[in-house]
Amino acid sequence: MNDPIDTVLAALANPTRRELLRLLRDEGQQPVQQLANHFTMQRPSISEHLKVLRDVGLVSEHKQGRQRYYYLEGAMFREVQEWLTPYERFWKDRIANLEILLAEEHHD
Amino acid sequence: MNDPIDTVLAALANPTRRELLRLLRDEGQQPVQQLANHFTMQRPSISEHLKVLRDVGLVSEHKQGRQRYYYLEGAMFREVQEWLTPYERFWKDRIANLEILLAEEHHD
DNA sequence: TTGACAAGTAGGAAAGTTCCTACGTATAAT
DNA sequence: ATTATACGTAGGAACTTTCCTACTTGTCAA
Numbered sequence: 001m002n003d004p005i006d007t008v009l010a011a012l013a014n015p016t017r018r019e020l021l022r023l024l025r026d027e028g029q030q031p032v033q034q035l036a037n038h039f040t041m042q043r044p045s046i047s048e049h050l051k052v053l054r055d056v057g058l059v060s061e062h063k064q065g066r067q068r069y070y071y072l073e074g075a076m077f078r079e080v081q082e083w084l085t086p087y088e089r090f091w092k093d094r095i096a097n098l099e100i101l102l103a104e105e106h107h108d
Numbered sequence: 109m110n111d112p113i114d115t116v117l118a119a120l121a122n123p124t125r126r127e128l129l130r131l132l133r134d135e136g137q138q139p140v141q142q143l144a145n146h147f148t149m150q151r152p153s154i155s156e157h158l159k160v161l162r163d164v165g166l167v168s169e170h171k172q173g174r175q176r177y178y179y180l181e182g183a184m185f186r187e188v189q190e191w192l193t194p195y196e197r198f199w200k201d202r203i204a205n206l207e208i209l210l211a212e213e214h215h216d
Numbered sequence: 217t218t219g220a221c222a223a224g225t226a227g228g229a230a231a232g233t234t235c236c237t238a239c240g241t242a243t244a245a246t
Numbered sequence: 247a248t249t250a251t252a253c254g255t256a257g258g259a260a261c262t263t264t265c266c267t268a269c270t271t272g273t274c275a276a
Contacts, residue, residue, distance in 0.1 A: 006123055013121035014234085015114055025195060032253060045235055047254060066243045066252045074198030081192060081199070087133060090182030091189070122264085140223060153265055155224060174222045174273045 005083045007056040008076050016041065017049050021072065024059060029071035113191050115164045116184050124149065125157050129180065132167060137179035 011017055016039065023035060032050065036043040050070055053059040057076045061068045119125055124147065131143060144154040158178055161167040165184045169176045 003123070005126075006121075009117060009121040009126075013114075013117040015111070016234090018113075018117075021195075025198070033251095041234095042236065043252090044237085044254075048234080051254085068253065072195075072198050074195070076199075077192060077195045078199040080188070081196075084185060084188055084192070087129075087180075087182070087185045088189075090133070090180050091186040124264090141221095149264095150266065151222090152224075152267085156264080159224085171272095176223065 004056070004076070004079055008058065008079055009083075011052050011056045011058060012080070014049070014052075016046075017053055020046070020049060020053065020070075021058065024070060024072045029069045031067035031069055033067075035070065112164070112184070112187055116166065116187055117191075119160050119164045119166060120188070122157070122160075124154075125161055128154070128157060128161065128178075129166065132178060132180045137177045139175035139177055141175075143178065 012021075019038070020035060023038060024030070032047060033043065035050075036046040039046060050059065050061075054061065057073055059070050060073050061070045063069075120129075127146070128143060131146060132138070140155060140158065141151065143158075144151040147154060158167065158169075162169065165181055167178050168181050169178045171177075
């Protein structure tokens with residue numbers, strides 16, 4: 001399955017990979033070892049998880065000396081957001097929708 | 109892993125299950141056979157996928173005669189939305205943010 | 217009440233995922 | 247030049263997922 005939403009959701013369906021994304025989000029770009037320090041898992045496994053994230057376009061990396069700095073790549077999160085949009089009417093409940101409608105009328 | 113975001117993303121990381129959700133979203137509640145008609149996969153496998161979706165709270169079901177009508181359950185989509193929120197600043201690019209800022213200033 | 221239909225469950229084959237340790241390769245430090 | 251460091255890759259063990267066919271249970275129709 002080459003569909004981007006499929007590969008992205010598959011990549012996100014793992015707590016280690018989500019924690020890697022959170023670290024890159026909250027602490028900015030960093031090399032593999034520094035990321036690996038946050039886990040009990042061995043470094044090569046972290047490298048494999050980073051490869052999955054790279055392959056689906058959720059992160060990128062640039063080499064500096066013998067280190068590879070990984071950083072978040074925003075575009076693919078948008079894919080998830082867009083996949084989610086048509087479901088919004090199911091979780092935005094009546095009260096929330098009412099508030100939106102009222103607000104819109106208010107500044108017409 | 110009992111974390112709801114983990115089980116929900118795992119459930120969403122499968123194209124058959126996402127297609128089931130889309131069908132329930134676009135065509136409303138329906139019994140298992142009617143759902144299964146959209147797939148080449150056998151009906152018991154569809155039942156299994158529906159069980160996964162039920163267990164994570166993405167769908168519910170009610171019995172009517174010998175049929176079970178499945179329908180979307182909105183709350184869990186919200187979980188995904190909320191997980192996504194802190195990443196928004198990475199995919200909402202500068203131009204989009206600028207537009208938002210301008211719009212906000214406009215009706216102050 | 218017997219047969220047919222709707223749906224779930226059981227058990228298992230095949231494939232995929234996730235982790236490990238051992239090893240290869242490129243760069244930096246001595 | 248040699249050694250140490252940062253990282254990736256290879257191969258494989260353990261576990262999970264996804265699908266199948268066969269079977270069970272509950273409900274409706276004749």
